[in-house]
Amino acid sequence: MTPLKKTSVRGLTLGTTGALVAGLIAATATPAGAAPVDVPPAKTVSGELAGPIGMEDDAAGNIYVASQNNDSVVVHRKNASGPSAPLRRISGAATGLNGPRDVALDANGFLYVSQIDGTVSVFAPNADGNVAPVKTFGTGAGPAWGVDVAGGEIYVRKSDRYNVYAPSATGATAPTERSVTGLGTGQSLAVSGSKVWVPNGTQLRAYSRSADGAGATPIQSVTNALPNTEINGLDTDAAGRVHVATFSPATVRVFAPNADGAEAPLKVLGGPASGLSLATGLTVLGNGSFAVAHFFQAKYSVFPDLFRKPVTRPGKVRALKVRGKAVSKNRKISWRAPASNGGARITAYRVIVRKGGKVLVKRTVSGSRRSLVVKRAKLRRGVDAVYVQARNAQGYGPVVKKNFRVRK
DSSP: OOOOSSSOOOSOOBOTTOOBOSOOOOOOOOOTTOEEEOOOOSEEEESSOSSEEEEEEOTTOOEEEEEGGGTEEEEEOTTOOEEOOOSEEEOSGGGOOOSEEEEEEOTTOOEEEEETTSEEEEEOTTOOBSOOOSEEEEOSSSOOOEEEEETTEEEEEOSSEEEEEOTTOOBTTOOOSEEEEOOOSOOOOEEETTEEEEEETTEEEEEETTOOSTTOOOSEEETTSOOSSOEEEEEEOTTOOEEEEETTTTEEEEEOTTOOBTOOOSEEEOSTTTTOOSEEEEEEOTTSOEEEEETTTTEEEEEOOTTOOOOOOOOOOEEEEEESOTTOSEEEEEEEOOSOOTTSOOOEEEEEEEETTEEEEEEEEETTOOEEEEEGGGSOSEEEEEEEEEEETTEEOOOEEEEEEEOO
């Protein structure tokens, strides 16, 4: 048996006890053209995990993990960190779980679990404890390595193929709607838009969702996608980029949505700072960050979005004005938000009114405000000046100045 979630495996396998059955393949260098990244995870999470592989997150950000070695699906809260107690845990004789390999959620919250015994079990939304599945169906001889659900259809990765089932699939060997056969080594898959991404030995292929049969032609085939190692995690982000976790060397390789042929990955995460070790499952989370499971370390790590632009200070506020006549009892200072927020929410504006070196008014207002009323009594006769700047998580941006006249 082999370890993994949405990914393929080459050259090594893991038994249900987590024992390494085949030798590790020698590490390979970062492909030419790739941008190497070695950053620490934002956090690591453990707690009731044993041989974690496939992963998925729900709309609330909770993370579901197929825990192969204790026949469980463990659900951690979005904000879980460290040895956190799970939100829920599906486990026990009634569940029928037997070496769960991968997990997927459909649009209604039903949980699909693919297993080493070749079955797929479906659990009700928010299932918890020693509960029976809504149904279980067989996928034929050999393990059901990976599972994904899209458009109501159920996609299951087998060792040399992937099968597509109707939502009504049932029976000891459920009938398939379609089956793309003749694939090389692989143990995962991910459906993204109109494509089905699957490993094919050391290749990464994309098929049309309507593809069928042994003669199906991939629409993309990345020939240098992987080292000679096991692929244990596969998922796509909101931009369609494909994230691939490899077992040894432990890396996360990210390919462009249209990657084909000998194209190198856009990024390769790995190295001592990352702490990646025998990476298995991978899921891209709602904010672009991604989680990677570590099979033997019984945990998963969450990494920041590798494509997020660094946060900088915001730009200048725009259209700064002081309304009202020189003799008005109140003057209204107004402005527009900066053209650039620096990549982070504007949290506040600082407004200072001066007369020469004398500070007349100093106020900090909420980031949702765009104006401030100042009484004439606070001002000095002649030419005063107002200074406004925006603030985000990185600090204050540049100051914008506007002179105005006061008469008393």
